[in-house]
Amino acid sequence: MKTITSAHLTEIISTVKTGRVLTDESDRFSYSFDGSFGTYLPDVVIQTKSVEELAALVKLANREKIPVYPRGQATSLSGGPLPVLGGMVLDLSVMDDLLEIHEEDLVAVVSPGILTANIHNAAEKKGLMYPPDPSSSHVSTIGGNLAENSGGPRGLKYGVTKDYVIGLEIITPQGELIRTGGRTVKNVTGYDLTKLIVGSEGTLGIITKAILRLIPKPPASKTVMAIFNSLEDAGRAISKIFCSGILPSKMELMDQASIVAVENYQPSGLPRDAEALILIELDGHPSAVIDEAEQVSEVCKEVGARKVRVPKTKAETEEVWKARKLVSPAIARIKPTKISEDATVPRSKIPEMCRRLQEIKKKYNVHLVVFGHAGDGNLHPNIIADKSDKEEMKRVEQAVSEIFEAAVQLGGTLSGEHGIGTMKAPFMEMELGAEGLDMMRKIKQAWDPNNIMNPGKIFPEPGQRLVLSE
Amino acid sequence: MKTITSAHLTEIISTVKTGRVLTDESDRFSYSFDGSFGTYLPDVVIQTKSVEELAALVKLANREKIPVYPRGQATSLSGGPLPVLGGMVLDLSVMDDLLEIHEEDLVAVVSPGILTANIHNAAEKKGLMYPPDPSSSHVSTIGGNLAENSGGPRGLKYGVTKDYVIGLEIITPQGELIRTGGRTVKNVTGYDLTKLIVGSEGTLGIITKAILRLIPKPPASKTVMAIFNSLEDAGRAISKIFCSGILPSKMELMDQASIVAVENYQPSGLPRDAEALILIELDGHPSAVIDEAEQVSEVCKEVGARKVRVPKTKAETEEVWKARKLVSPAIARIKPTKISEDATVPRSKIPEMCRRLQEIKKKYNVHLVVFGHAGDGNLHPNIIADKSDKEEMKRVEQAVSEIFEAAVQLGGTLSGEHGIGTMKAPFMEMELGAEGLDMMRKIKQAWDPNNIMNPGKIFPEPGQRLVLSE
Structure with missing residues (x-):
């Protein structure tokens, strides 16, 4: 990976004709963190509504091997938008112009910077519903929801974000604009790139438009x-x-x-x-x-x-x-650091998972609180701690590792709705096996041979382990 | 691609310890056609219930660059299982042993040779429902439904096969056994290989087990x-x-x-x-x-x-x-050859699509019948013809091409539920564009560099065009 040179900056500034290029450290600092752990300063932040300018920036980045980090409102709990290798942050929260409800087709067409709650409201005005309801929907963008395949309480009956995305416009890691899927619920024309990209955490391209399926509001x-x-x-x-x-x-x-x-x-x-x-x-x-x-x-x-x-x-x-609704704010007052997990188990294993969680709580003497979406096995074990207490954070790290192990042992998964990001990458092979992880890596390498799209996420670096203490 | 030598045959026979290897022409002939057009004789047909033996056969095929054609009951209307390049047919309809309903997890675990109607029945006995209901469900296997991402009338409310698959066991084109997804409805651990493989028409691997989501029966x-x-x-x-x-x-x-x-x-x-x-x-x-x-x-x-x-x-x-239900058998009696299409348009475009279909009917003087799943835009324009009448079949080919063009022009898709196979490969670029098709091809090449898994499907050969007349 290259760092950004002044020649790069000049080219970026000349490319971004309709938006803003932020280079001041004070501006860039606001883009160095998300809802998870760690701070990483990007070299440059770009705000533009122009898909053509974004595509040109990705072409530049691909040519010069500069990391590209797409970002919505950065509410990620797994490190999704963190610019861990510096480079360019693309602030897509400014792409908030397009929110159309086509009631006759039962679809919404949206740009990535739209807040998810605004889609809920627009659909309801027409007697329709966009079912995915992540708890963050009032502050998170649909682009972030798409990148992470967000869940929510209604997932039990209605499924997750992926189940409501039928078409996308994306910029590939080569800077080409492609369209996947369309406006029809049934579509078996070739591989399902739509559902591959949703949940790929920004590692396969940049979503610049989405077609969402709506249903009549109950x-x-x-x-x-x-x-x-x-x-x-x-x-x-x-x-x-x-x-x-x-x-x-x-x-x-x-x-x-x-x-x-x-x-x-x-x-x-x-x-x-x-x-x-x-x-x-x-x-x-x-x-x-x-x-x-x-x-x-x-x-x-x-x-x-x-x-x-x-x-x-x-x-x-x-x-x-x-x-x-008060659980999250209530527990956040107990201690300053809240580690929110989303390890998910088959429905029938919820009682067993609850037992294991109580054992882990005792074993590592951590302040563990359990709540969440019990109907679909997606519990949220939260550990409340103080990140300035190094000794406590070590115990928290061990407890978190053991929560992941318990979920996988019970036939579950590391992440039900928060994503892998930086936080859970070290545990991927435990769930998927070396071969399974390798098949994912082959897709990444084929699409993004220069590894410019959100590098440092999903795929573990050799020897990488969970670190919550900075 | 190599043809199969007698040394290959000897190795195949010694690999298949628990099943059968069919080499007689009369046996192989039964595997040369499906529900679509054309006959292609495979070099050898293998029936085995052993996943280990299947994996060993794929390893052999990959080493020797022999085409591998997985096959269920061959009801495909798009040429999915046709062994267009000879090689090995794997008859997975014999893998019909596993059909478990786990009501506490709301899942079914099945082997690929199970008939889909048997899953419907088993689920209903427990008060549950497996929603996807392709019209062929009494004769088609779940493995075929998974490969093609089958739809059906209930797709309108409940979605298609893909929406109910949460985990798979597959043999990769390298002959490795991997598991994707699991028993949880929510799972965002890495790329969604499950939904990539469902609908990939056997070009990315062989499905040997599936975990299906069930819902309470209304x-x-x-x-x-x-x-x-x-x-x-x-x-x-x-x-x-x-x-x-x-x-x-x-x-x-x-x-x-x-x-x-x-x-x-x-x-x-x-x-x-x-x-x-x-x-x-x-x-x-x-x-x-x-x-x-x-x-x-x-x-x-x-x-x-x-x-x-x-x-x-x-x-x-x-x-x-x-x-x-009588439409299909009724129209089959008008003339011997029935070309069943599934071009799909956004719901609001159904009246316009109906108008265009009537124009095409007149223009090419073909016997066109329109029925199907109007609620989700998935019409089934069927053309009734006689394939021995070369002149008529030329007109049918032109009418079919124009049906595809109309669907794509109206914002729809070539195929809503039948798949691309051999039949629609020539039209892929029209819908996806060169770049979109290229992103699909990159996945195929990364997973299957020797192009052994169901070659000749989905991706058009240079200069390939629609041929219904043999």
Whole structure:
């Protein structure tokens, strides 16, 4: 990899006719971090809405072997946009002009800088829904969601970002503009480049436009809250609900540590001695959700819930969901450093994974809080620590490694929705095997032989290990 | 490419310890055709249930540059399993032992030779559903469905095969066994090889096991049949239903030529002078489907349907759907050769596509019948001809080319669910552009540098054109 020379800078500045080129250290510093760990200063930051200028920059970078780091709002929890090798950061959050809803085709056409929540709102105005709902949707761009294949609570019923992308416009690592897929839900014309690029974390190209599939918005929804004395009973309730023929739109779990954290932060009368709280949302036809909420309540009671509540009004429903939304801010107040994991296991292994997590918590004496999307096995074990405490961070590193091992041993995966980035690259071979990882690497090398697109992500460097302490 | 020598044959026979090696011409002839056009005799056919033996055969083939053609039940309409360059056919229909339903994980684990209908039945016994429902599901294997990413009527609401595959075991073109994905719905660990391989038509490896996602079976369904004097009114009804917030599970169209063909074959009193018949299935909660069937009926009447019928009993419902199921056998009796296309357009372009198809029908004086999955833009224009009539087949070739052009011009795709195979390879660049096709070719070359896996498919040979006349 080359560093950027003054000749490069001159060429970059002459290429970017309609946008801005940031070179001041104070400007560049704002682009040196994301929602994960570490700071890496880029050599130059470019803001432009012009696809032609972006393509010309990628051609330049490819010719001169300069790293290119595409970036949205940098809410990544896995280091996706970090410019770990310096080079160029392309700030795509400025590409926020295009947000069209074509209701007759049930699609949205968007530019990468659009905030995901704005797509939700635009679709709802037309009676439609864009289902993927990452918790960050009010602050994250669709471009980032596409790069990382973001999930969210509704993944249980509706799937993840990838399931709603049917077409892309991308700039290849050679700086060529290509289109993949299109406006049809069914398309088997050659390899599915769309679904290869979504989730490839910016390592295979730059997404400059996307066609998203929308669905009619379900006309009604209903929530059930159930409190359990035992985490295992909560797990059994979740299994039994699936076997009763109901597919909820959300099924969220809070463990005792989450309940206590929320009660310490903003008390709302949740029982501090309960081991688990589950929140289930049903959506669909108005009479169907009433009926299903009753069935779900029955199942929870049969399994031994100590309390089951079906809020009647919109305000009551929001009150119930507020507890779940407060978990992240509540635990962030305990200690300054929050390590948010997303190791995911098959649904049936949730009780076993909960047990393993409690063992890891004790073994390494870490402050572990478990909550998340229980319905699809995508738990969020969060460890709360203080990164200035080197000894604690060593224990946290060991605990995190063991969480990954437990997930893979139970037939699960390192990452359900946050991505690999820099954080989990060292663990890739554990899940995929040397051959599986090699088949991924062959695609990367064929598309990007000079390794300019987001280098340092997904693929482990020789000897790379997890480092949370800087 | 090498042809198979007697030394190769000796090595093949010594490798296949548990299965059969077919070398007689009469045996090999059964493997020379599929549901499309042309016959190509393979040099040898291998039947084995052993993944280790299959992997050893692929290693041998890769070393000796022998073409390898994986094959299920060969119902392909695009030439998927045709051994166009001779070599080895691997008959995977014998791998029919594994069909496990894990209801607690909402997954099925299957071997490639299982008939898709058997997965439907096994899932339903547990109150679950495997949504993809290609019309061939009673005779086609899941392995073939995976290779081609099969669709079906339920694609409208539930998506296609790819949307339900979360893990695979494959033999790479180097003869290595790798696993992709797993048992979790959410998985963002590296590139999505699962969705790259599904739909790659056997050109990137051999699928030896698959993990499929299941959903709770909807407890009720209801059908609405509507007859229209004008095809355009039928198109408007389809659009209006989507805008009313209802997502039907199926929405099928028959044009006048289809209605007439069915009435000539097995009369059931359908009006021969009607330009279009649509069949809509709603599924979900019992009271929801009753309500939605009423709404859909109202929309059809408002738009000007001349008759709307909601069958009350199961027998009446089956009677209504029988007409749609009879289209294929009915038109097959008109002339011996049936060219079944699946060019797909954005939903809003269905009326325009119908108009273009009628123009093409007149221009080339071909017997064109239009039916299919109107709800997702996946029409099936079928041309009925006689392949011994060279002059007619020339006109058919020109009509087919123009159908592809029309679909691509309207923002659609060459193939919605049948695949590219040999049939549509010459048209790939028209849809994808040279650069887009090149990015696909880079993946093929990186994974299979000796081009042994199903060579002659997807990627056009220089100067290749559509040939239906042999």
